Amino acid sequence: MLSILRETTPLSEKDCFMVFTREKTDFDFPVHVHPEYELNFIENAKGAQRIMGDSIEEIEDIELALITSSNLEHGWMNHRCVPGTIIKEITIQFHPNLLNDQLLNRNQFRTIQNMFAKAAYGISFSETAIEQIKTKIYDLAADNDGFYSVMKLIELLYELSHDTAARMLSSRSFHAEKQQFNSRRVERIIQFLMENYTREVTLGDVSDLVGMTAVSVSRFLKLRTGRSFVDTLNDIRLGHASRRLIDTTHSVAEIALQSGFNNLSNFNRIFLKKKGCTPSDFRNKYRASKFFL
Template structure:
C-alpha cells in the first residue's frame, strides 16, 4: 500500500494555503500516511501522538514545529483530540525565479534542506507560532508578508535539526514507502504481543531473510530496534499516566523480562524506569 497522494486545492484568492486542521483521533498510520508536491509547515497547537516522516518515527506533542519538503511522506497518528496550523505552498508560489534572487538565498537553502524534513525548537517555535496565528486572520498582502517573515525566521534559525538522513531524502521511493506503512501499521497493532517476523513478512509477500534486508535498507534500523522504540515509548506513557508497578508496565508493554526491559528503557530514554517516573512526578 503506497502513501496516499493528497491533492491540495489552493483558494483562488491566495497563492498558498494556511489553515487549522483538527481531528478527534487518527490512531492508524493507514489513515494518515500521505505525500504531496507542496512544501508544508506544521505547528501542533493541541494534541500529542506519534509522528512518521519518511523512515523516521518519533513522538510529538503540543508546540512541535516541523517542515516537510515536496513529496516527503509523512503522517501524524493520535488517539486524542488534536489541532494543528498547517501552511502549504509550492516551491514556485511566487514565481519560478523569486527564490533565486540574492536577497532570498537563505530561504532557498531552507527549501532545499526541507527535503529531509526539519524540526525546530526553542525561541523559533515561539516566534513562528505568533506569526502563524496572525496569518490565519489576514488576507492579501499582509498575509503574504507574514508568510515571508515566517520563512525568514525559519531560514535564519540555528534551532533546527533534520528529521531524515540525506541518503533517504535523495533515494525516496513511493512504492517502497507504501510497504513500510504496512510494517508500521502491523507494529502499531501488535507491539505489545510477541514479535512474529514471519507474520509481517507474509504481509509483504517476501521471505523473512528478504524482510530483514528490506527493513535495514529503508529504516537504517533492525526490526527489533523499531519494536523496542514502540514498546519503550508506550511504557513511558504508562509510567506517567498510571499507578502501575514497573513490573506491570514491563509486561503490559510487551516484555517478559524485567532486567531486559530496564536495560532497554535506560538505553532509549537515558534513565531507568524508576528514575523516569520519579522525575515526572
Template sequence: MRAQYNPISPLESNSFKAEYQVREKFDTPWHYHSEFELTLILSSNGVRYVGNHFEDFCEHDLVLLGPNLPHCWTTIGPQSVPARAIVIQWKEDFLGKDWINCKEFQIFKHLFKLSQEGVRFDEPVALKLKEKFIKLVDLQPLNKLTSLLEILQELSFSTHFQTLCDPDFKYKLNHMDNERLRTVFQFVDRHFSKKVTLKELSEMVYMTEESFSRFFSKVMNKPFFFFLNEYRINMACNLLLETDRPVSDICYEVGYESFPFFYRQFKKFKNCTPQKFRKQYLTFKSS
C-alpha cells in the first residue's frame, strides 16, 4: 500500500486543526503527514493500519500518531450508522519554537516520543475524555487550545495504553516501493479468504519471488506469510465474536485450507484456542 503524503492546512489564524468527520465509511488511503494527529473514533469498525502494525478498531478507538507515521482507518463490512470521528492535528512548533522544552510542557515529552510508534489508549481513557473531545470542536480559539492541552495532559499521565508499530520501523521508501506496498495491502484486504501465493504477488509488483520476500520483510519487519496469517486470524476473531458460526466454518471462511493449521496459527497469535477466545468474550460480555 502506498503511503500518500497529505499536507494538513489549518486556517492561518489557528495554531492547530480540530474537526468532526462524518462519512459513509472510512476509506482514506494509507498516508502520512508532518503533523501530530489525535483521533477518537465515535462510530464505525474495521481495520486500523499504523506503520507495520494493524488491528481491529471500533467505537472509542483513541490513537495518537507522531509526524510522518503512515496510517489509515478502513471500515470493513456493512455499518448501521455513518463513520464518525474527531480528528485533531498540530505541527511540532504549533506553540512556537522549542515550546516543548518549557517547564510547563515537560510532561508532554514522553508522550510525544511514544507517538513515533503510534499509541492506542484503552477504552476507559477514551470514555473519560469523549465529552471533552466533542465539546472542543465548537469552542472559541483560546478555549479550544486550553482544552487540547488538558487532553494531552490527561494522556501524558495515563498508563493505560499500548504502542503500536515496531520501534525500529522507519518509513523511508521511494515512489515505486510505496506503490508495491499499496498493491500488496489492497490485495490482501480483498483476497485474504482465498489462496494467496508469492508468485501471484511478486508478479503484481514486478519482482521475483525471492526479491519480494526480502523487500516485504525488510520494510514491514515481518515475513509476508506471517503478516497474512496475522491478518486472517484477526478476521477470524471478528467472526468468532460477531457470529455463532462453527469454528470449522470460520477457518475456511478466512482462507485456511487445513483446520489443524488454522488451530496452530490461532494459538500462536492469540495464546488460546478459538473456542476459549469466544468463551472468554461471552463471559466478559455477560458480566
C-alpha cells in the first residue's frame, strides 16, 4: 500500500481554529491528510483539479469544500488552470472537538452534525451557497478578534449546513467511514451490499433482507439516499475498485473481477461515466499527485 503525506499544521491545542490566506499562481502541495477539519475556499482557479478520496473533478472559478476525516486524501492540482493566474485561497482549519458531541446533539446544531458526517467523505458546496457566504469568509480571514471570530465561524458553518445542493464527493467504500442514514433499514441494506458486492446481488436479495417488495425497496433507497439500487451497488463496487487501482499493481481486468464486475467492458463504461476518466487514467492521475514516503 502506497503511503501518503500526513500534514502537520500549526494549529495548537489552545487555538479554536486558524485561517491561512494565500495568493499564488499554482498548486504545489501534494495530496495529503491531517486530523484537523478543513474548510477550503478557492477563487479564480477555473480548470484546476480537486482530488477528494476517489473523486477527481475539475473545479469552476469558485470552490468551497469541507473535509472532516483524518484519513481522507485530498488536494488540488494545476491541471488546466491558466498558468500565471492569481489564485486566491483561504483555508480554515479547526479541531474536531471545537463543537463537541453534547452540543452537536442539540436540535439547533443538528444540521451542522449532519454536515460533518457527510464531510467525512468530502463535501463540495454549490455556487449559490458560496456566493451567499463569500463575504463572510473574507471577513473571517481579516478578523483579529478571537472571540467574535469563533462566533462567525459557527455562523458560517450553520449557514453552509443548509445548502441542500452540497455534494458528497468520495465513495463510501473507498473511504472507510461509517455513514449514518437515520434509517436502520438503509444501514442494513448498505451493510449487506458492502459485505456482498463481489458476488451477484439482486434487488430481490435486498427486498427479502428487509421484508419489503422490490418496488418498495427501490423507491425507499432513492428517497433516503438519492440513489437507485443499481447506482448504490455500483458506487460501492467502484469505491473498492478505485482503492485497488491506487493501492495495488493488479491489472484493470483483475480489479474489475475483484470488485464484482464480471464484464471488463461494462466496468470500463460505468467507471468512465461515473468518474469521467478510464480506470487506467484514474490510476495515473492519482499516483502522479501522491507524495511517496
